[in-house]
Amino acid sequence: MQILNTDVAVIGGGAAGCYAALNLHRMDLKTIVICKGLIGKSGASIFAGNLVLSGRSLGNSETHARDTAEFLIKYHNQFLIDQEWARQCGQWLEKFYYPELEEAGLYLRRDNDGNVVTSPGKIRSVAANMQGNSGVPFMDLRRKQIIKAGIPRLEETVVTCLLCRLDGSVGGVFCLNYITGEYVVVLARAVVLATGYSDRLHTRSTGTREMSGDGIAMAWRVGASLVNLEMQWxxxxxxxxxxxxxxxxxxxxxxxxxxxxxxxxxxxxxxxxxxxxxxxxxxxxxxxxxxxxxxxxxxxxxxxxxxxxxxxxxxxxxxxxxxxxxxxxxxxxxxxxxxxxxxxxxxxxYRQGGVDVDTRTMRSSVPGLYVAGGLGGHSNGLIGLATYDGKVVADGIASDLPPQQTGALPEQQMEDERRRLEGLLVARADGVPPAKVKDIIRAMMWEKAGVEKDAASLRSALDDIANFRLNLLPRMSMKRTAKSTNYEWLDAIDAVNMIDACELIIHSSLERKESRGPFMRRDFPLQDNDKWLVANVMKRTENGFRFEQRPYELPLFKPGFATANNLEVAW
Ligand SMILES: Cc1cc2nc3c(=O)[nH]c(=O)nc-3n(C[C@H](O)[C@H](O)[C@H](O)COP(=O)(O)OP(=O)(O)OC[C@H]3O[C@@H](n4cnc5c(N)ncnc54)[C@H](O)[C@@H]3O)c2cc1C
Structure with a gap:
């Protein structure tokens, strides 16, 4: 088993993970990026069709800037957002993001006169080369920047669990390089989880092969609080x-x-x-x-x-x-x-909710564990916002690191994880292929926790989850039990995370007793700003979990009504 030491381990090679690593590296913090796919070529970031302009950038007027902020807070997040974070993010996008991207060589599409082409209207956007394909050149650029900076990379390497120090803080990660079949432990003073918003948990999903809710499942297992998990887009x-x-x-x-x-x-x-x-x-x-x-x-x-x-x-x-x-x-x-x-x-x-973070530092509720980008529960979507988090988390870690040290090797946790993974690497006579298990989970989520749901369908989904744990997971079986290049093994590892993430999402969906934007409950069709304009926070307890509500400050935009039929609300 390979053991590596670093200041910061960044998990994920999308917009957020790459930008976090680049910023940490600029601050002279030793950083390793660990990515389940290839850096800059896996996850959701490559699918970004275009880049929304923010603030007064590239010819935006004062009115455009205000409209874009309103769009982000109202249409994009249904008011479940820290408006102050949104304001600061907008300012950063205007002042640093676009200038830095163009300086680094990202081509923003221009017309024959050399003017940047935008979409018209109240909210404007630009494209890198072509609308529909902007994420690919964007992430190719990030991949090149990471390689050029010499930041160490572990690619096609899945993080399977977070490792804790004796005091419960996160101090490293356990990984499997699924090409070589080797385990790698990375001990770090801080860990940044940047595993994205778009998980493939429903039959139809924009999430990619890598996206199995790993970040949610791993963060919850070490005790991190979650928020608004039910807010699926x-x-x-x-x-x-x-x-x-x-x-x-x-x-x-x-x-x-x-x-x-x-x-x-x-x-x-x-x-x-x-x-x-x-x-x-x-x-x-x-x-x-x-x-x-x-x-x-x-x-x-x-x-x-x-x-x-x-x-x-x-x-x-x-x-x-x-x-x-x-x-x-x-x-x-x-x-x-x-x-x-x-x-x-x-x-x-993508999902609006995720791990609950302090938006000034991207710290989670567990010391040593930080989140960047879509996995955070503070905002919904967009490659620019995920990138901004990469900057904020790097600044947050830089100010926190002095007290953090890499701890001793958590040998028992490493041994437990090795055994857990090898317990999945088995062939059974009448077993079920892990890919089939994933399909079953997705079909259940589509049917019972899909676009429209109610208490009965969600309770039935919880029964199914209990049944999957008892009767399906233990029957998972591989055709081949070799450790190298065994995608069935990776599927089995994914399936366990998917079940945990789905269960948490279903509980959160049961808890929010209203409909809001894309979250539609047949049994609670009203949007209820009196009771539910709050963060739906899920906290771990000794014997399970409890929910807490945290109101949002509304300094810039307010919904302007108490309750209304969600289908008739304009956002
Ligand atoms: C179809 C689609 C269209 C979109 N269109 C737009 C658009 O037009 N404009 C826009 O601004 N945004 C758009 N977005 C949203 C935006 O591109 C992304 O959601 C955002 O960039 C997410 O960045 P991220 O870094 O948080 O996550 P991701 O880019 O999803 O990256 C996650 C990374 O984590 C890695 N990973 C996952 N699990 C593990 C693990 N266990 N161990 C190690 N690594 C792991 C993955 O391999 C991946 O590298 C779109 C998204 C999709 C899916």
């Missing part, structure tokens, strides 16, 4: 078939250089969402689209799994093709563009 316009295209979106928001965007049509051919008429303010109004779809589903004119259509037949194809990649998917599927519409379906997108 959904895409409404992702391609229904083939299933491997579930992450590909028929983008219904304003396009670069055009006023227009895709429209949505129900099973009877009636248009039910057109951004220009239905929601000209919001730049990323997925929740608004979801509410429009929910009404169609209630009327029997669409299903969350399909039976409705989207496309660009209302647009001039030259406008769509000028700066976006959107025509490509249609052509690859043999459809006419822009004449044809395509069947679309709902996909679980």
């Amino acid at each position: 959904w895409h409404t316009n992702d391609i229904a078939y083939p299933p491997s295209w579930q992450r590909v979106q028929v983008y219904p928001n304003p396009m670069l250089g055009s006023e227009k965007s895709a429209r949505m049509v129900n099973t009877e051919g009636e248009e039910f969402f057109n951004q220009q008429q239905d929601d000209p303010l919001a730049y990323g109004p997925y929740t608004v689209q979801l509410k429009a779809l929910a009404k169609q589903v209630h009327a029997g004119k669409a299903r969350y799994e399909g039976g409705y259509f989207a496309g660009f037949d209302n647009c001039d194809p030259r406008e769509v093709e000028a700066y976006t990649t959107y025509g490509k998917s249609f052509r690859q599927l043999g459809l006419r563009f822009p004449e044809d519409l395509i069947e679309t379906a709902v996909t679980a997108h």
